[in-house]
Amino acid sequence: MLPKIKGISYFSSCFKGAEEAAKELGIDLIYDGPTDGNPRKQAEMIEQWTIDGVDVICVAPNAPDVVASAMQEARAAGVSVITWDADGTAESRSFFVNQASAQAIGEGLVNAMLEDLGPDTEGDVVIISADATSENQNAWIETMKPALAKSKLKLATIKYPGENASNALADSQDVISKYPNLKGIFGISSVSFPGAAEAVEQSGKGGKILVNGLSTPNDMKKFVQNGTVRSFILWHTVDLGYLTIHVAKALAAGELKPGATSLKAGRLGELSIVGDNVMLGDILVFTKANIDQYDF
DSSP, X not given: OBOSSTTSHHHHHHHHHHHHHHHHHTOOOOOOOOSSOOHHHHHHHHHHHHHHTOSEEEEOXXXXXXXXXXXXXXXXXXXXXXXXXXXXXXXXXXXXEESSOHHHHHHHHHHHHHHHHOTTOOEEEEEEOSOTTOHHHHHHHHHHHHHHHTSSEEEEEEEOOOSOHHHHHHHHHHHHHHOTTEEEEEEOSTTHHHHHHHHHHHHTOBTTBEEEEBOOHHHHHHHHHTTSOSEEXXXXXXXXXXXXXXXXXXXXXXXXXXXXXXXXXXXXXXXXXXXXXXXXXXXXXXXXXXXXGOOO
């Protein structure tokens, strides 16, 4: 199981669910990934696991085009390959374990911001993404743009700090200084969102500039409690890891084949398959009222 980046809370919580499923199903789980999010290191790990003769490789690609060749070579060698959290090129994997549709996530982010600011608020907003090559963030942005166009908010710029907390903080500080009519910042990775919230808190503009995005509840609790963040969205990351291992096991056992429309996944029950996307479910919205109910 290969995350985009190893050692951050988002993927660590996914690993927790993966471990649960592996124990439940009686399979050996290898979990490893680059600590800097380097997709070339991801490709090297895929190549090594192919040589080792593993049954299934589950990839969250940071740059789909960079890892595509290694993933295709693994498939050619008889290894099953799926993606999770972020999709790869269609020919490089058989199924994608999808946390939620791009439309649900992108529109959910904009709707949450409008709910927090007020639907008639005018001004600038900024998106702090991850890498410019990140397939999932780019898909979310493409659904955010038309949703924002229907509002009175203007998308001033998009920043790409990579999966780097210091860069996300610096980029957020930069836009706070550059845009005097800034009303909101979207941090659309689990690294950029805390960085954006920290920048607003340090600026003393909490409540005047709102921050919304995607990250784990444990990383965002202090910002929700102090009012820097009023709401944000995500999915149950533990369940995403759990589902990924169930999909991998079903594929290796020949129980999951192209054309399937559903999959039984342990405690998650029967889940829908749309095309070649195994769907986890709906997004979650976290606020001060419910955030203490979650621990991941």
